[in-house]
Amino acid sequence: MRAVALIGANVLMLVAGLGLLPLLGIARSWRELVFRSGLAYLCGLVLVGIVSAHLALVHVGIGWIGLSLLAVASVIVCIWRLRGTEPVRRRRPAWIDLAGFAALTALLIDYARAFRVAPLNRYDAWAIWALKGHALYSFGWADPAVFAGASYRFANLDYPLLLPSLEAVGFRAMGSFDTRLLHVQFLLLLAAALLALFAVLRDRVPPVVLWLTLLALALAPAVFGQLLTAYADLPLALVFGVGVAAAGRWLITSERWALALAAFCFAGTLLLKNEGSLFVLAVFVALFVAAHRRWRPLLVAAAVDLLVLLPWRIFVRVHHLHDINYSLGDSFDYHHVNGRLGVGPIAFRTLAEQMLDPRQWGVLVPIFVVLVFAAFVLGVRALPLFAAVWTVLAWLGLSWVYVISHFEYSSYLDSTKERVVASVVVGAAALIPLFAAECWARLSVRGRDRPRSVAG
Amino acid sequence: MFIAALVGSVVLSAADVLRDVEHSVARDSKLTPAERLHAAGDRLGLRPAPFDRFKPQLRPRVRYAVDVPEGSRGPFITRGAVVRAYSAFYFLPAIQTPRASRVFHYTFP
Numbered sequence: 001m002r003a004v005a006l007i008g009a010n011v012l013m014l015v016a017g018l019g020l021l022p023l024l025g026i027a028r029s030w031r032e033l034v035f036r037s038g039l040a041y042l043c044g045l046v047l048v049g050i051v052s053a054h055l056a057l058v059h060v061g062i063g064w065i066g067l068s069l070l071a072v073a074s075v076i077v078c079i080w081r082l083r084g085t086e087p088v089r090r091r092r093p094a095w096i097d098l099a100g101f102a103a104l105t106a107l108l109i110d111y112a113r114a115f116r117v118a119p120l121n122r123y124d125a126w127a128i129w130a131l132k133g134h135a136l137y138s139f140g141w142a143d144p145a146v147f148a149g150a151s152y153r154f155a156n157l158d159y160p161l162l163l164p165s166l167e168a169v170g171f172r173a174m175g176s177f178d179t180r181l182l183h184v185q186f187l188l189l190l191a192a193a194l195l196a197l198f199a200v201l202r203d204r205v206p207p208v209v210l211w212l213t214l215l216a217l218a219l220a221p222a223v224f225g226q227l228l229t230a231y232a233d234l235p236l237a238l239v240f241g242v243g244v245a246a247a248g249r250w251l252i253t254s255e256r257w258a259l260a261l262a263a264f265c266f267a268g269t270l271l272l273k274n275e276g277s278l279f280v281l282a283v284f285v286a287l288f289v290a291a292h293r294r295w296r297p298l299l300v301a302a303a304v305d306l307l308v309l310l311p312w313r314i315f316v317r318v319h320h321l322h323d324i325n326y327s328l329g330d331s332f333d334y335h336h337v338n339g340r341l342g343v344g345p346i347a348f349r350t351l352a353e354q355m356l357d358p359r360q361w362g363v364l365v366p367i368f369v370v371l372v373f374a375a376f377v378l379g380v381r382a383l384p385l386f387a388a389v390w391t392v393l394a395w396l397g398l399s400w401v402y403v404i405s406h407f408e409y410s411s412y413l414d415s416t417k418e419r420v421v422a423s424v425v426v427g428a429a430a431l432i433p434l435f436a437a438e439c440w441a442r443l444s445v446r447g448r449d450r451p452r453s454v455a456g
Numbered sequence: 457m458f459i460a461a462l463v464g465s466v467v468l469s470a471a472d473v474l475r476d477v478e479h480s481v482a483r484d485s486k487l488t489p490a491e492r493l494h495a496a497g498d499r500l501g502l503r504p505a506p507f508d509r510f511k512p513q514l515r516p517r518v519r520y521a522v523d524v525p526e527g528s529r530g531p532f533i534t535r536g537a538v539v540r541a542y543s544a545f546y547f548l549p550a551i552q553t554p555r556a557s558r559v560f561h562y563t564f565p
Contacts, residue, residue, distance in 0.1 A: 145551050
């Protein structure tokens with residue numbers, strides 16, 4: 001019964017996300033709505049996460065009523081925005097899409113056997129995320145007795161509330177703090193992200209490359225293992241990865257909806273975990289470098305993301321919450337940094353080893369690196385520049401955290417190295433199909449030009 | 457070449473992850489409700505009995521404090537801090553405060 005309730009809540013989130021597609025400009029007709037409907041589920045999850053995280057600060061909890069209101073409002077907006085637009089055309093799905101969906105569905109069903117029995121026993125999962133989700137569910141809001149309480153400082157109180165809010169929505173729907181089914185929500189997030197990546201990229205890249213990339217990502221042992229821990233790193237990586245794919249698409253096509261989607265996913269990224277700020281900063285710097293002539297829409301997107309983060313930052317400031325693991329201000333503490341500069345290269349190398357570990361991520365990162373170089377060689381500019389800048393910035397930023405932290409570096413690195421790289425790897429993997437398509441297009445043009453010049 | 461690399465990644469990962477799934481299902485599906493309830497504490501080597509004895513004294517929003525020796529220090533926090541953190545999780549929706557009339561006592565063997 002609880003499982004049915006959780007699924008029901010997720011269906012309402014999907015409906016809420018469907019209405020968001022016309023609002024973000026992703027669907028401007030009924031035909032586009034159907035074509036890009038794969039984005040609805042992730043958009044719905046992120047929308048409900050953002051709305052419930054903000055409402056939790058002002059004593060409002062989202063349960064069945066809130067979800068239903070969001071879904072109904074979404075349907076009304078959808079019908080109103082799309083009235084009189086191009087209707088849905090019946091098209092027979094391609095065999096490769098059917099095969100891809102069948103393979104992914106089979107895999108997720110197999111994963112579900114593990115997610116529905118997993119215990120909540122990993123430290124960060126219960127001490128940070130589920131504790132906050134339980135508190136939001138029990139008190140109905142981010143009660144400062146817990147969310148700013150002196151006895152709860154261990155729970156990284158400065159971490160934003162999207163994930164615990166989403167957990168609390170699930171608990172309210174189930175009517176119980178269910179530590180078992182909580183894991184199923186994480187699996188559903190994976191399904192939503194894979195669907196979203198398919199929808200973002202399906203009309204820009206060869207289907208065989210798209211499906212193989214999605215499968216390689218879904219099958220990566222780190223994806224399964226880290227999602228099962230109920231930590232926030234993989235959810236962060238999945239939402240961020242869809243944003244990166246949308247940003248990559250915008251670089252190539254300048255479609256406004258792609259940038260809107262990227263900004264929306266980055267807003268979710270910012271509210272998922274503090275590290276999200278590093279990744280979003282890296283990605284915006286890379287976008288400004290790669291597309292500086294299009295700075296106006298980028299500036300608007302960045303400003304919107306900052307606005308979405310603002311209520312949480314005000315809560316953090318008002319309650320004097322701070323990061324217990326490190327302080328960015330220590331970057332300017334000469335004596336501290338000088339004594340730990342040697343940590344930087346070690347962390348940089350260790351994180352690279354993690355990203356390249358085939359037992360964690362398959363060969364996604366080596367493929368990505370080869371494609372970035374190939375794209376440069378073939379004369380593609382914006383996409384590889386974007387990819388190189390954000391990945392290196394994120395990698396350097398993650399390494400810097402170990403330099404400025406006051407923890408003993410080897411323990412800190414050992415306990416976090418596997419998961420902190422998830423966003424970099426998933427973001428890189430999300431760009432693989434776009435790179436493949438761009439390189440293939442350049443090679444095709446060269447192939448066509450060569451006989452012509454010979455003939456000429 | 458590129459497609460072959462992607463296929464290789466799929467095959468390499470599939471072999472590992474499908475084994476991980478089987479292992480997780482075999483390990484976790486046998487957990488009893490009591491083991492599941494105390495899974496986090498068991499992983500930390502904490503005795504469940506003191507927590508279960510104290511919990512019935514609490515109601516939602518009731519304040520309590522934790523009296524525990526600091527114990528040995530791990531890489532990040534002391535054993536005492538781990539007990540306080542686990543108490544905060546286990547006794548929710550009661551609220552832990554530094555001082556309160558109700559006190560949960562825990563000692564290390």
